[in-house]
C-alpha cells in the first residue's frame with residue numbers, strides 16, 4: 001500500500017490552488033536552506049492543472065532549477081513534449097530563466113539511452129552529486145496513469161528494478177510515444193519531497209488499488225514511490241471517491 005499524506009479537495013481548482021501554495025512553500029524553504037529550488041515536473045494532465053493556480057506561486061522563481069520527471073523523446077516543440085506543456089502552461093507565467101530549465105537534449109532524441117545518460121549528467125552537475133553522492137531534487141511533481149504508472153515506470157517493466165541509474169531510457173513505453181527518458185526509483189528516493197497530483201473520476205479505481213490493494217493485487221509503480229522527507233497525494237473528490 002502507498003504511504004504518505006492524503007489531501008482531498010472539493011474541486012480541481014481548489015486542488016490547483018493548494019498545490020501552488022505547497023510548491024511556493026517548498027521553494028521558500030529550499031532557497032532559505034541552500035539558495036535554490038530544484039523541481040521536477042511530469043507531463044500528462046499536471047501542467048494544465050497547475051496552470052490555474054500558478055498565480056499563487058509567490059516565491060523567487062529566478063532561483064528555480066526546473067527538471068522533468070519524465071520526458072518523451074520528441075522535439076521540444078512537438079505537441080507530445082512535456083517540456084512544451086510545462087513551458088506553455090506554467091513556466092511562461094513564472095519568472096524562470098530559460099538557462100534554469102533543463103530539458104532533454106534535442107540532439108539525442110533518436111536514442112533514449114544516450115538522452116537519459118546525458119540527462120543524468122545534467123542532474124548531477126546541477127545538483128552537486130558529482131562527489132559520489134546521489135543528487136537530491138527538492139520536489140518532484142508526479143502524475144499517475146490508469147495502470148498505476150508514474151514517471152515512465154510502467155507495471156511489470158524491467159525499469160522498476162533499476163537501482164544504478166538515476167535516469168533511464170525506455171523504448172517500449174505502453175503509453176505513446178514509446179521512446180522516453182524517466183527518473184528511476186533511485187532518483188525519486190533521493191528526492192526530498194514528492195507530490196502526486198490526481199484529479200478526476202478516471203483515477204478513482206487506481207487510487208483504490210494504490211491505497212487498498214486487494215489480496216494478490218500487485219503493488220502498482222506509483223504505490224512504490226518513496227522520498228527522503230515526504231510523499232503527499234493531492235486529489236480532488238472524484239479521484240478520491242473510492243479510498
Ligand SMILES: O=C(O)[C@H](O)[C@@H](O)[C@H](O)[C@H](O)COP(=O)(O)O
Nearest residue numbers: 042043044045143144145150151
Ligand atoms: O509523460 C508522461 O506521460 C507523464 O509524465 C506521465 O507519467 C503522466 O504523469 C501520467 O501518465 C499521468 O498522466 P495524466 O495526468 O494525463 O493522467
